[in-house]
Amino acid sequence: MKQKYTQTILIIVAAAIFYVFIKTLIFLNVLSPYWQLVLDQSLIVTIGALGLSLIYGFTGQFSLGHAAFYGIGAYTAGAISKTLGHGSLLWFIIAIVAGTLAAALIALLIGLPILRLRSDYLGIATLGFGIIVKVGMDNANKVLPVLGGATGMSGLTTVANFEIIFIFFLIAILLLKNLIYSKYGRAFISIREDEIAADAMGIDTTRYKTMAFALGCGLAGLAGSLYAHRYPFLHPSSFEFLKSFDFLLIVVLGGLGSISGTIVTAVGWAFLLEGLRFVLGEQFIDFRGVIYALILVITILMRPQGLFSGKELLFMKPPRLKTPTNREEGSHAGLRN
Amino acid sequence: MGGGEKPPPRFKNRSITAFSGFGPLYRNRQHSLLGVDMGVDVLEHVIGQVINGLQLGFMYALIALGYTMVYGVVKLINFAHGDVFMVGAFVGYLGFNQWGMPVPVAVLTSMAVCAILGVVIEKIAYRPLRYAPKIAALISALGVSLFLEYFCSLKFIFGPNYRVVQRPFEEVHWQLAGISISNIQVMVMVTVLFMLLMLQYLLYRTKVGMAMRTVSLDHDAARLMGVNVDSVISVTFAIGSALAAAGGVLYAIAYPQIQPFMGIMPGLKAFTAAVLGGIGIIPGAVLGALIMGQVETLTAAFLSSQLRDAIAFGILILVLLVRPCGILGKTETEKV
Numbered sequence: 293m294k295q296k297y298t299q300t301i302l303i304i305v306a307a308a309i310f311y312v313f314i315k316t317l318i319f320l321n322v323l324s325p326y327w328q329l330v331l332d333q334s335l336i337v338t339i340g341a342l343g344l345s346l347i348y349g350f351t352g353q354f355s356l357g358h359a360a361f362y363g364i365g366a367y368t369a370g371a372i373s374k375t376l377g378h379g380s381l382l383w384f385i386i387a388i389v390a391g392t393l394a395a396a397l398i399a400l401l402i403g404l405p406i407l408r409l410r411s412d413y414l415g416i417a418t419l420g421f422g423i424i425v426k427v428g429m430d431n432a433n434k435v436l437p438v439l440g441g442a443t444g445m446s447g448l449t450t451v452a453n454f455e456i457i458f459i460f461f462l463i464a465i466l467l468l469k470n471l472i473y474s475k476y477g478r479a480f481i482s483i484r485e486d487e488i489a490a491d492a493m494g495i496d497t498t499r500y501k502t503m504a505f506a507l508g509c510g511l512a513g514l515a516g517s518l519y520a521h522r523y524p525f526l527h528p529s530s531f532e533f534l535k536s537f538d539f540l541l542i543v544v545l546g547g548l549g550s551i552s553g554t555i556v557t558a559v560g561w562a563f564l565l566e567g568l569r570f571v572l573g574e575q576f577i578d579f580r581g582v583i584y585a586l587i588l589v590i591t592i593l594m595r596p597q598g599l600f601s602g603k604e605l606l607f608m609k610p611p612r613l614k615t616p617t618n619r620e621e622g623s624h625a626g627l628r629n
Numbered sequence: 630m631g632g633g634e635k636p637p638p639r640f641k642n643r644s645i646t647a648f649s650g651f652g653p654l655y656r657n658r659q660h661s662l663l664g665v666d667m668g669v670d671v672l673e674h675v676i677g678q679v680i681n682g683l684q685l686g687f688m689y690a691l692i693a694l695g696y697t698m699v700y701g702v703v704k705l706i707n708f709a710h711g712d713v714f715m716v717g718a719f720v721g722y723l724g725f726n727q728w729g730m731p732v733p734v735a736v737l738t739s740m741a742v743c744a745i746l747g748v749v750i751e752k753i754a755y756r757p758l759r760y761a762p763k764i765a766a767l768i769s770a771l772g773v774s775l776f777l778e779y780f781c782s783l784k785f786i787f788g789p790n791y792r793v794v795q796r797p798f799e800e801v802h803w804q805l806a807g808i809s810i811s812n813i814q815v816m817v818m819v820t821v822l823f824m825l826l827m828l829q830y831l832l833y834r835t836k837v838g839m840a841m842r843t844v845s846l847d848h849d850a851a852r853l854m855g856v857n858v859d860s861v862i863s864v865t866f867a868i869g870s871a872l873a874a875a876g877g878v879l880y881a882i883a884y885p886q887i888q889p890f891m892g893i894m895p896g897l898k899a900f901t902a903a904v905l906g907g908i909g910i911i912p913g914a915v916l917g918a919l920i921m922g923q924v925e926t927l928t929a930a931f932l933s934s935q936l937r938d939a940i941a942f943g944i945l946i947l948v949l950l951v952r953p954c955g956i957l958g959k960t961e962t963e964k965v
Binding site for chain 1: 700706754757758761762764765767768769771772773774775776778779780782783784789893897900901904908935936938939942943945946949950953954955
C-alpha cells in the first residue's frame with residue numbers, strides 16, 4: 293500500500309517537473325504558440341492512446357474503431373458546449389463528462405455483442421463500427437443541425453488550455469496505472485495472456501472485456517471532448533477509420549502492455565509528424581508522408597516488440613507483488629463476483 | 630460527393646460507381662421502389678442494378694482473393710494490398726493510355742509489375758517479422774500502405790491529383806430482353822471468371838497449388854514434407870498482387886478516374902468481403918465479394934447512396950455476430 297502511494301507521488305512530482313519545464317520553455321519563447329498547439333494535441337492523443345492501450349495492450353482486444361469513440365466524445369462535448377456552454381467553465385466540465393460517458397456508454401452497448409469475436413474478426417467488426425459512425429457524422433446534420441454533417445461543426449469556443457489538458461492527461465495516467473495494478477488489471481492481463489485459462493480461473497471474461505472496452509473508449513471520449521474544446525472546428529474526417537490506425541500504431545510501437553511506452557510514443561509521434569513538416573520545409577513537404585511511412589516501417593522492423601516491449605519507466609513500475617498470503621481464497625478471490 | 634459529371638441520360642445502369650469518395654457517383658435515382666411506377670420498368674431497373682452489383686462484386690472478388698490467400702498462408706491482414714491494386718490501376722492506365730498497349734497486354738504488364746511489387750514488399754516488410762508478434766507485421770503493412778500512397782503521390786511518380794482514364798474502347802450498351810448491359814460489364818465479368826477458373830486450376834491441379842494449401846494448414850509440417858515455405862509465400866504474394874493488379878486495370882476502365890489514394894476504400898471493402906465469407910477460404914472471398922457488391926449497389930440505388938457504407942458494414946457486423954468466423958468459415962474449437 294505504502295509503495296503505491298510513493299509511486300503516485302513520484303508521478304505527480306515528475307508531472308510537476310515536466311509542467312515547470314514546459315512553462316519555462318514558453319516563458320523563454322522557445323516554444324512558439326504553434327508548438328504549444330502541437331504539445332496540446334500530443335497530450336490529447338496520448339489520452340486516447342492510453343484508452344486503446346487498456347483495450348488492446350492490456351486486455352488484448354483488437355480494436356480498429358478507436359477513432360470512432362474519439363469522435364463520439366468530440367461531437368457530444370462539442371454540441372453541448374456550442375448550444376449551451378458558450379465558453380463557461382461549468383458547462384465545459386459537463387460537456388467533458390458527457391462526452392466521456394457517451395463514448396463509454398456506446399462502447400458498452402456495442403461491446404457487449406461484438407466482444408465475443410476473436411482477434412482479427414473483432415478488429416474488422418470494430419473497424420466496421422468506425423465506418424458506420426463516420427457515415428453517421430457525415431449525415432448527422434439531418435437529425436441535429438448543430439452537428440454540422442459533412443461540412444463539419446464550427447464555431448466552438450476553445451476553453452481548454454494547456455493546464456486543463458495536462459491535468460486530464462495526468463488523471464488518465466494515474467487512473468490507468470492504478471487500474472492496471474489493481475485486481476481488475478490483473479484480470480485484464482490474464483485475459484490478454486490466455487482467455488480460456490482466465491475463464492478457468494474463475495474470471496468473468498465477458499464482464500472484464502466489456503469493462504476494459506468501455507473504460508478505454510471512455511478515455512477516447514475524454515480525449516475527444518478535450519479536442520472539441522481545443523480546436524474551434526470539428527470535421528468527420530478527423531475521426532475516420534484511418535485515424536484509428538494512428539492510435540493502434542502508437543500503442544504497438546510503444547510496446548503492448550506498457551503505459552510509459554504509449555505515452556512516450558504518442559507524444560513523440562505527434563511531434564514527429566509536425567517536426568517533419570518543419571524539417572523538410574516548403575520544398576520537400578511532399579516527402580513528409582513517404583518519410584513518415586519509412587520511419588514507421590523501419591521502427592517496427594527494428595523493434596517488433598515495440599519501443600518499450602512491456603517495460604515501464606522507473607516511476608511507472610508496478611508495485612512489487614507481495615507473496616500471496618495463505619488465506620483460503622487466494623489472490624483471485626476478489627475477482628469472483 | 631462525386632461532383633461534376635452530368636446525370637446519366639437514358640441508360641439506367643450507366644457509369645455507376647461504387648467506391649465512396651472516388652469517381653462519379655450514382656445519380657440515377659428517379660425510380661424508387663417505394664415510389665410510383667411499380668411494373669416492368671422497376672423490374673428492369675432492379676435487374677440492371679443487380680448486374681451493376683455483379684460487376685462491382687467481381688472486382689471486389691479479385692482484390693479479396695489476394696487478401697484471403699495471403700491471410701491463408703501467413704495469417705496477416707495485408708493492408709498494403711489495396712495500394713497494390715492502385716499501382717495496378719496506374720500501370721494499366723499508363724499502359725493503354727500513354728504507351729499505346731492493347732488492353733490485354735496492359736493487363737498482363739500490370740499484373741507482372743504488381744506481382745514483383747508484392748514479392749518485394751513481402752521480402753522487405755513482412756519476412757523479417759514472420760516470427761514476431763502478428764501485430765508487428767500488421768503495423769508494417771500499414772507503413773507499406775502509407776508508403777505506397779505517398780510515394781505514388783509524389784509529383785515525379787503519379788502525382789496527387791485525379792487522372793481521367795480515356796477508355797481504350799467505347800462503352801456500348803446492348804439491350805437483351807429489355808435489360809441493358811454494357812460491354813465493359815461483360816468484359817469485367819468474363820475476365821474475372823476466367824481468372825477465378827485459372828486460380829482454381831492452379832490451386833487444385835498443380836504442385837504449387839498443393840504446396841500453398843499445405844503451407845496454409847501448417848508451416849512446420851509443410852517444411853518437414855519438403856515444401857519450401859518461403860518461396861510458396863512469395864508465390865502467394867505474387868499471385869494475390871497480380872489479381873489485384875488485374876482488378877485495378879478493370880477498375881480504371883470501368884470507373885475511369887484514378888488517383889494514388891483510390892486503393893483505400895476498395896481495399897477495405899474487399900477485405901471486409903473476405904472476412905464476410907470467412908477469411909482464408911477462397912470460395913468465401915468470392916461469395917463475400919458478390920454479397921458486398923449487391924448490398925452496396927442495391928442500397929445506393931434504392932435506399933441512399935450516403936448510407937451505403939454504413940449498411941454494408943452493418944451487415945458485416947450482423948453476419949459476424951451470427952457466424953463469428955464468416956459465412957463459410959469453420960468455427961474453430963477452442964483448445965486449452
